[in-house]
Structures are given as C-alpha cells and as structure tokens.
Amino acid sequence: MTASHSLAPRPRRKVTAGTIxxxxxxxxxxxxxxxxxVFMFVSSLKPDEQIGGRVVP
Amino acid sequence: MSSTTTTIAGAAATPRERPQRxxxxxxxxxxxxTSPAIxxxxxxxxVPVFLCFALAFTNxxxxxxxxxxxxxxxxxxxxxxDPLFWKSLRNTLYFAVIVVPLQSALALVLALxxxxxxxxxxxxxxxxxVPVVTSIVVVSILxxxxxxxxxxxxxxxxxxxxxxxxxxxxxxxxSTAMPAIIFMSIWQAVGFHMVIWLSGLxxxxxxxxxxxxxxxxxxxQKFRYVTWPGLKxxxxxxxxxxxxxxxxxxxxxxxxxxxxxLDATSTVVFQAVRTGFTxxxxxxxxxxxxVFFALxxxxxxxQRYLTRDKDLR
Numbered sequence: 001m002t003a004s005h006s007l008a009p010r011p012r013r014k015v016t017a018g019t020i021x022x023x024x025x026x027x028x029x030x031x032x033x034x035x036x037x038v039f040m041f042v043s044s045l046k047p048d049e050q051i052g053g054r055v056v057p
Numbered sequence: 058m059s060s061t062t063t064t065i066a067g068a069a070a071t072p073r074e075r076p077q078r079x080x081x082x083x084x085x086x087x088x089x090x091t092s093p094a095i096x097x098x099x100x101x102x103x104v105p106v107f108l109c110f111a112l113a114f115t116n117x118x119x120x121x122x123x124x125x126x127x128x129x130x131x132x133x134x135x136x137x138x139d140p141l142f143w144k145s146l147r148n149t150l151y152f153a154v155i156v157v158p159l160q161s162a163l164a165l166v167l168a169l170x171x172x173x174x175x176x177x178x179x180x181x182x183x184x185x186x187v188p189v190v191t192s193i194v195v196v197s198i199l200x201x202x203x204x205x206x207x208x209x210x211x212x213x214x215x216x217x218x219x220x221x222x223x224x225x226x227x228x229x230x231x232s233t234a235m236p237a238i239i240f241m242s243i244w245q246a247v248g249f250h251m252v253i254w255l256s257g258l259x260x261x262x263x264x265x266x267x268x269x270x271x272x273x274x275x276x277x278q279k280f281r282y283v284t285w286p287g288l289k290x291x292x293x294x295x296x297x298x299x300x301x302x303x304x305x306x307x308x309x310x311x312x313x314x315x316x317x318x319l320d321a322t323s324t325v326v327f328q329a330v331r332t333g334f335t336x337x338x339x340x341x342x343x344x345x346x347x348v349f350f351a352l353x354x355x356x357x358x359x360q361r362y363l364t365r366d367k368d369l370r
Contacts (some may be wrong), residue, residue: 018276026170026177030184033244037187039209040199 109350112343119337132344142345144320145328146352152239152324153303160243161250161295168254169280182255186248193245197312200241204228204313228314231321238309238322246302250295257291258284293364297357304353325349 113132117125136142171182188196203209204227211224227237265283274282307326310316316323316331325345333342 022170023176026181029167029170030181033188033248034184036196036199036203036244037191039203040195043199043202 109343109346112340113347115340117340117343119334119339121337125340128340132341133348135341136344136348141320141323141328142325145323145325148235148320148322149304149306149324149326151235152242152306153300155239156242156303157296157299159239160247160299163243164247164250164295165254167247167251168258169284171251172255172258182251185251188245189248191245193308194312196241196245197309200237201228201313204237229318231318234314234318234322238306238313241313242306242309246299250299253295253298254288254291257288261287289366293361296360296364300356300360301353304349304356325352 112125114127114129115125116128116131167185171178171185205211206224206226210227214222214224225233227233261284265287266279269279269283305326306324307330310322310324310327311330314322316327326349329342329345329349332338332345
C-alpha cells in the first residue's frame with residue numbers, strides 16, 4: 001500500500017503561455033538584477049587602469 | 058536552628074504581602090532587563106532629538122570658541138529664504154513621487170512572480186534580493202563607474218542600438234543626474250519590498266483562490282478581488298516605509314554626485330548633513346532637520362489617513 005503511494009506519479013503542472021511568459025520575465029529580471037553585481041566581480045579582477053572603460057595601452 | 062528562623066520569618070509575612078513582594082521583585086527584574094535598551098534609546102534617540110529641537114533655535118557651530126546663543130526663529134527665516142533649500146525640497150519630492158509608486162509596483166510584480174510553486178523560485182528570490190544586502194556605498198560607487206561617459210551603460214546602449222544612441226555623461230548632466238539616481242535606487246531597494254509583499258501574499262488563504270477559480274474568475278479577477286484586498290495592511294506598511302526611505306535620500310547623492318551638477322541632486326537630508334558637518338553650522342542644520350521631521354511626519358499621517366480602514370468609521 002505504502003509502495004503504491006510512493007510510486008504514484010506527481011501531477012504535472014500545466015504549461016501555458018502565461019507560465020512560459022512568467023518564466024521568461026523572471027529570467028530577464030535576473031539579468032537586470034545580477035548584471036551590475038557580475039560587473040562588480042569582473043571589475044574586481046581587472047587592473048585598476050581598466051576599470052570604468054579606460055583602457056591604458 | 059537556621060531552618061527554624063526561616064520558618065518563623067516566612068510565617069511572619071501574611072499571605073497578602075507575599076504576592077505583592079513577588080510582583081515588586083518581578084518589576085525590578087523587568088526594569089533590569091529593559092534598562093540596556095532604555096539607556097541606548099535615550100542616548101542615541103531621545104537626547105539627539107531633544108538636542109536637534111534645542112539647537113534649531115540657536116546659532117551653535119560645530120567647533121566654535123563662542124557659546125551658542127538663543128536666536129529665536131532666525132534659522133527658520135534664513136531657511137525659508139534660502140533658494141538651495143527649496144531646490145533640495147523640490148528634488149526630494151521629485152525623487153519620492155517617482156520612486157514610491159514605481160518601486161512598490163515593481164516589488165509587487167517581483168513578489169507575484171516568485172510566489173507559489175514556480176521552478177527555481179528560491180534562486181530568483183535570492184538574485185532579486187542580492188542588491189539589498191550589498192552596501193549602498195559599494196552599489197553607488199559601482200553605478201558611478203557604470204554611468205561614466207565610457208562606462209558600461211553607454212557601451213551597452215551603443216551595442217544594443219548599433220551605435221545609434223551614443224549615451225551621455227549621466228551624472229554630470231543636470232537633466233539626467235536625478236533620473237540616474239532614481240533608477241539605481243529602485244534597483245537597489247526593490248528586493249526588500251518584494252520580500253514584504255511576499256509575506257503579505259502568503260497570508261492570503263489558498264481556499265479563496267480555489268473558490269474564485271470555481272466561480273470561473275480569470276487571473277486578473279483573482280488579483281483584483283482576492284489578492285489586492287488581502288494585501289491591504291501590507292500596502293499601507295510599504296507605502297509608509299518607501300515614502301520615509303525616499304525622503305531620506307542621502308548616501309547615493311553623497312557618493313555619486315555630491316549634490317551636483319548645479320545642485321540638481323541636492324536633497325534636504327544631504328543639505329542638512331553638508332550644512333552641519335562640512336560648513337559646521339550646527340544650529341542651521343538642526344533647523345533643516347526639524348523642518349524635514351515635520352514634513353515626513355505630515356506626509357506619513359496623511360498617508361495613514363488616506364489608507365485607513367474605512368469600514369471602522
């Protein structure tokens with residue numbers, strides 16, 4: 001009895017246009033919020049002269 | 058012998074006196090436990106507030122050999138005739154009027170997106186919240202780099218528009234400096250209000266959505282008639298906290314523009330700090346702070362009145 005319960009398939013979520021749109025929205029927002037933080041980390045690995053777009057030859 | 062003495066002493070106290078003595082001991086214990094908080098509150102809140110009220114009516118300076126003299130309403134007359142104060146007040150109101158609705162709406166959208174059973178919701182919540190846990194000074198320096206003429210924002214605009222948009226020096230242009238600060242401030246703080254909206258959303262019983270679904274309600278109708286009324290208390294709290302935070306704009310301005318260009322980003326708090334510490338006019342700065350306090354209190358009370366529970370009238 002217990003085994004049959006554990007083997008019961010989980011109900012699958014309905015995939016609609018709305019859920020896909022929401023997921024795309026979440027991903028776009030992740031880029032918006034994470035991009036400056038990633039920029040900060042990448043900048044911290046650069047030499048001081050290159051930060052702020054100033055590339056010194 | 059000693060046990061006999063204790064018994065006699067215990068018997069001496071009448072049954073009525075015993076609970077009174079217990080209550081007295083308990084009140085002393087309570088006072089002892091709360092005393093650190095009371096001392097800290099007195100030292101760092103009540104004394105500075107009292108000093109601010111008192112100094113606003115004097116000509117006190119931060120470092121001066123002369124003792125402070127009572128000057129009546131001179132500081133306030135000077136303040137209301139100061140064009141910089143009015144400009145700072147306009148900038149503060151401009152910031153608040155844009156930030157309060159935009160930030161609260163975006164925070165609600167984020168909360169709705171990460172509420173419920175979606176895949177990776179904890180990851181999304183964490184990423185949206187990361188700017189909140191990053192120091193505002195660090196974030197301000199970061200965005201100053203990004204807003205530079207040859208910085209990331211302009212490079213991104215050029216890349217996206219195939220060199221049609223050249224961008225500008227965002228923080229040195231009086232017409233773009235405040236919008237740039239507004240954008241950055243919303244990016245930094247919206248995650249905090251998302252969490253508050255989220256806590257409000259999770260107090261709404263799922264049965265109400267089920268009932269609405271059985272009645273054939275669309276997603277918009279569920280939001281309009283179930284979610285929105287269920288967020289009433291959260292709404293009031295968010296409105297008041299964002300407004301107070303918006304009026305207290307200081308760190309971003311101090312780090313990114315220092316009030317410039319041409320005082321386009323000077324705010325009331327920034328002016329108070331600059332007057333009090335850079336120019337050392339403590340009395341005048343206290344007057345600015347007092348006016349600011351009255352302004353925030355008035356706005357908060359008006360908001361509380363407008364968002365009151367109309368059913369209780």
